[in-house]
Structures are given as C-alpha cells and as structure tokens.
Amino acid sequence: xxxxxxxxxxxxxxxxxxxxxxxxxxxxxxxxxxxxxxxxxxxxxxxxxxxxxxxxxxxxxxxxxxxxxxxxxxxxxxxxxxxxxxxxxxxxxxxxxxxxxxxxxxxxxxxxxxxxxxxxxx
Numbered sequence: 001x002x003x004x005x006x007x008x009x010x011x012x013x014x015x016x017x018x019x020x021x022x023x024x025x026x027x028x029x030x031x032x033x034x035x036x037x038x039x040x041x042x043x044x045x046x047x048x049x050x051x052x053x054x055x056x057x058x059x060x061x062x063x064x065x066x067x068x069x070x071x072x073x074x075x076x077x078x079x080x081x082x083x084x085x086x087x088x089x090x091x092x093x094x095x096x097x098x099x100x101x102x103x104x105x106x107x108x109x110x111x112x113x114x115x116x117x118x119x120x121x122x
Contacts, residue, residue, distance in 0.1 A: 028071040031061050040075065041090040041107050043068060045083040053107060078121060081114040094121055 029038045036057035044051045045065040052059050061068075069085065076088045080103060090106045094113070101113040103121060113121060 022074050024071040024073070025075055028068060031063070032059055040072075040077075040087050041105055042087065042109060042111060043072075043085040044111070053105075053109065055107070078117075080117045080121060081112055084111045086111060091121070 032038065032052060032054070036052075036054045036059055039055040041053045041055060043053070043065070046060070048062060048064065049060045050063050050065060050068050052061050065083070069079065072085075077085055078088055078091075079085050086103055086105060092104045092106050095102045095104060095110070101118055101121075102110050103113060104110050
C-alpha cells in the first residue's frame with residue numbers, strides 16, 4: 001500500500017479540483033473576502049446572516065442558510081444542527097456529555113449536534 005504525503009494525495013487533489021470547478025460552490029465562495037481564504041470550517045446561522053469560518057478567519061454573510069446549503073450541497077460537509085454545518089475535514093472529535101453530543105472542530109470551536117443529525121457523525 002502506497003502512503004502519500006500531503007502534496008501527493010490524489011484523493012485530496014481530486015476534491016480540491018472538484019471544489020474549484022463546481023459553479024455553485026464558486027458562487028458561494030465568491031461572497032467571501034479574499035483575506036479569509038476559501039478553506040471552510042463551519043457555517044452557523046444568525047437571523048438572516050451566516051457566520052462563515054475558514055482556516056484564515058471569519059465573516060458574516062447576508063444569505064439564507066437554506067440558500068447556502070443548496071450552493072454547498074457538493075462540498076464535503078455535514079449538517080449537524082438546523083443552524084450549524086461543519087466541513088468533514090475540520091472535524092477533530094465528537095464529544096458526548098450525558099445524552100448530548102457536540103463536535104470539536106480544527107479551529108477549537110465546539111458546535112452542538114442535534115439528535116436528528118447524530119447518525120451522520122457517529
């Protein structure tokens with residue numbers, strides 16, 4: 001079995017290429033300022049705004065959450081709550097406290113997992 005370095009990982013490169021060519025994903029990413037990059041970690045809904053977190057920063061974007069989810073349907077993500085979405089590659093650990101669960105993400109943020117979505121991260 002061949003091991004790949006981060007630079008040689010063909011699966012990661014294929015996902016990156018797909019993300020860079022999907023028009024819906026590009027339409028969403030175009031709403032973000034260049035300074036925060038395009039490597040998404042999470043989205044959280046706040047009224048009519050979405051708090052978009054990337055590896056380089058965060059930005060509030062005026063958009064319906066359902067519209068963002070529709071544009072990002074081909075992005076490697078998981079919806080964990082009606083108000084929260086997390087990038088699969090940003091998930092660090094799944095925490096369980098009593099009957100509730102949460103995700104710890106690569107940026108240190110902890111987001112709740114709604115019971116409805118528990119099966120997508122277990």
